[in-house]
Amino acid sequence: MKVKQNDEEYNKYVEAVTPKHNCFKNCLNAFWIGGLICLLGQAINNFMSSYFEFNKEDAGSYTSLILVLISVLLTSFNLYKKIAKYGGAGALVPITGFANSVASPTIEYQKEGEVFGKGVKVFTIAGPVILFGIITSFVLGFIYWVIKIIGII
DSSP: OHHHHHHHHHHHHHHHHSOOOOHHHHHHHHHHHHHHHHHHHHHHHHHHHHHSOOOHHHHHHHHHHHHHHHHHHHHHTTOHHHHHHHHTHHHHSSHHHHHHHHHHHHHHTGGGOIIIIIIHHTTTTHHHHHHHHHHHHHHHHHHHHHHHHHTOO
16 A cells, blocks of 8 residues: 555656646747748848849758858857757757757767767767668668659659
């Protein structure tokens, strides 16, 4: 009987200390933070196209580079973490979130040296994304190739 009482007390404790999340509020924050990142990207793209007269592909490339640079700078000043905490997936899904996931471990482990610190930890978070992205693209490309040889497409 004593064990069940401890389990019940523990469950009450866990319920008391577990943070409560408002799904609607989290979705709204993700939506507008992600929208602001996209708006910034579109503004940079329009600026590159209008003032520097880049074609569409070049403007898009420079836009991606600038967004990655901004993300890494915000990460280095410990600001991107606060944005991501507030905006959730809205800040983590775009290219800026990927740049943050590469830069964060590099900054965190710089005291351990170039090789065993930065070199080892740089792809801790982003490595699986890259690996499985490459594997998935290979498998889908192979399936497409087989379907094309068979004549379905």
